[in-house]
Amino acid sequence: MAVYTEVGDEEVAAFVAEYAVGRVVACKGIAEGIENTNYLLVTETATYILTLYERRVREEELPFFISLMEHLAAHGIPCPTPLHGRDGQALRRLNERPAAMVTFLHGMSPRRLTPEHCTAVGEALARLHLAGANFPLRRHNGLSVDSWRPLLQASARHEQEVAAELVDELAADMGYLESGWPAHLPEGVIHADLFPDNVFFQGGNLSGIIDFYFACTDFLAYDLAVCMNAWCFESDGSFNVTKARRLAGAYQSVRPLTAAEWQAFPLLAHGAAMRFLLTRLYDWLHTPRTALVTPKNPVEYLQKMRFHRRVRSPGEYGLDVDRAA
Ligand SMILES: Nc1ncnc2c1ncn2[C@@H]1O[C@H](COP(=O)(O)OP(=O)(O)OP(=O)(O)O)[C@@H](O)[C@H]1O
Ligand SMILES: N[C@@H](CCO)C(=O)O
Secondary structure, three states, X not given: OOOOOOOOHHHHHHHHOOXXXXXXXXXXXXOOOOOOEEEEXXXXXXXXXXXXXXXXXXXXXXXXXXXXXXXXXXXXXXXXOXXXXXXXXXXXXXXXXXXXXXXOOOOEOOOOOOHHHHHHHHHHHHHHXXXXXXXXXXXXXXXXXXXXXXXXXXXHOOOOOOOHHHHHHHHHHHHHHHHHOOOOOOEEEEOOOOOHHHEEXXXXXXXXXXXXXXXXXXXXXXXXXXXXXXXXXXXXXXXXXXXXXXXXXXXXXXXXXXXHHHHHHHHHHHHHHHHHHHHHHHHHHHOOOOOOOOOOOHHHHHHHHHHHHHOOOHHHXXXXXXXXX
């Protein structure tokens, strides 16, 4: 479930009256998602998503996300477009939460990931990076390398649930990642959470990219690494190099990696696995057993991290060295 804030019919009607979209025909809570409250909202003119931003999203950062979606949509990226009310504002309040309405995107997240999906995502990610190149706002990545040690320490305190050997193993990787993390690589706007549940396909084509609430300014190749972790491993934990070649090849056909990005890729992929392992571990330990949201499995990312630890060359990811500019 992800309806943390219930909204009454009259409140929705009053909210929607601020926009030139006609009256409300239906409004239904959406079960998917874990961060925010989302409603599927049908009005006399179209279907929209109404999002109430919950506690983990910092209110002062919302203008970044709203402006980014507007910018990317205006540059041809199939992402939600925020609606502006009659007063010109895209952000307003509903039931004491910040809230916005965005356009509804058609399509479905893929259940069984194929190499064709990976090709489409690689190309779309590179296009997103190019479209973000002239986006004027910046947002620090609060879940990059400098945040990982505090997250590990917060989990290590749960001695009953987290084995000391695991903490030692992660601490060793942490030292390696912290000392080797690049200071300079091409950077810009990254999605930072481009998992299959945030990508829609329709009729075999990529039709939508959603959930920009981790987007930030960081290394572009790190975003590709996040994607590779999310799209190119099988459910048994094995790495699928065919999918990785498709993902990276399609990305590089739009935006070739620099030699420095190519060289840094194994470390970036290792770090990207650490980031999702740590947030999943944190959520696993801090989500009450009675909560309706099921935390995601941290062990999946431990396996991915162990894979990256053994990688010796960027070529093992199917990255094409000839295209590394
Ligand atoms: N613009 C959109 N068009 C169509 N469906 C959408 C749109 N935005 C969200 N949804 C639907 O709502 C669900 C939840 O959205 P989202 O993933 O953004 O939730 P969240 O709680 O903010 O994020 P998270 O996935 O990080 O928990 C999606 O799985 C999708 O079904
Ligand atoms: N994509 C994240 C969840 C947060 O959106 C994960 O799989 O851990």
